[in-house]
Amino acid sequence: ETGVTQTPRHLVMGMTNKKSLKCEQHLGHNAMYWYKQSAKKPLELMFVYNFKEQTENNSVPSRFSPECPNSSHLFLHLHTLQPEDSALYLCASSQAQGQLSYEQYFGPGTRLTVT
Amino acid sequence: AQTVTQSQPEMSVQEAETVTLSCTYDTSESDYYLFWYKQPPSRQMILVIRQEAYKQQNATENRFSVNFQKAAKSFSLKISDSQLGDAAMYFCAYRSPMDSNYQLIWGAGTKLIIKP
Numbered sequence: 607e608t609g610v611t612q613t614p615r616h617l618v619m620g621m622t623n624k625k626s627l628k629c630e631q632h633l634g635h636n637a638m639y640w641y642k643q644s645a646k647k648p649l650e651l652m653f654v655y656n657f658k659e660q661t662e663n664n665s666v667p668s669r670f671s672p673e674c675p676n677s678s679h680l681f682l683h684l685h686t687l688q689p690e691d692s693a694l695y696l697c698a699s700s701q702a703q704g705q706l707s708y709e710q711y712f713g714p715g716t717r718l719t720v721t
Numbered sequence: 722a723q724t725v726t727q728s729q730p731e732m733s734v735q736e737a738e739t740v741t742l743s744c745t746y747d748t749s750e751s752d753y754y755l756f757w758y759k760q761p762p763s764r765q766m767i768l769v770i771r772q773e774a775y776k777q778q779n780a781t782e783n784r785f786s787v788n789f790q791k792a793a794k795s796f797s798l799k800i801s802d803s804q805l806g807d808a809a810m811y812f813c814a815y816r817s818p819m820d821s822n823y824q825l826i827w828g829a830g831t832k833l834i835i836k837p
Contacts, residue, residue, distance in 0.1 A: 646730065646829055649825075709771070712766035714764050
């Protein structure tokens with residue numbers, strides 16, 4: 607275990623549903639990240655929060671909406687998704703965003719299937 | 722823009738033998754960090770090893786070592802005495818100090834199979 611938990615581990619949702627992914631880190635970190643992992647493709651960074659402030663949004667469609675109420679919790683709210691949004695969604699955290707050497711710690715991911 | 726290439730989608734090795742996973746990257750910068758991450762079938766990604774570009778000495782962590790060739794922009798991972806628990810996806814990643822957000826640029830990964 608890396609100290610980063612994600613729930614749920616698996617999620618199946620229809621295109622008209624609204625659901626949320628949750629991430630929690632127990633490491634005292636100040637930066638949190640959402641990644642999308644699709645098969646045979648590099649990880650795609652979606653959002654970054656540093657000290658609860660969003661510092662990165664990599665042109666992610668508005669059907670994905672992040673929320674970071676505090677440095678330990680990160681949510682990804684989902685609505686009206688498309689089948690191509692099916693993927694593994696990974697959460698990560700690090701001490702802060704601004705250091706080259708800082709390692710990112712990852713959660714186990716949520717396997718999302720959009721039907 | 723920086724890119725990271727892992728040219729081997731899949732590698733297999735006999736248990737107890739040595740295997741090398743390749744990674745090349747494209748950059749015009751002189752200082753940066755390189756990482757190898759491992760993602761076992763349980764899916765939790767963990768850091769294996771990191772290398773700072775300014776350090777000439779290759780990083781090592783127990784059975785894991787890197788061959789960092791800065792001029793060739795190559796950063797391969799060598800796993801010695803392979804064990805069944807080494808079976809996983811391995812990702813190479815690059816981080817630049819020029820990126821204000823210090824984003825990681827990822828390769829597509831190499832699936833490592835360990836044959837008993």
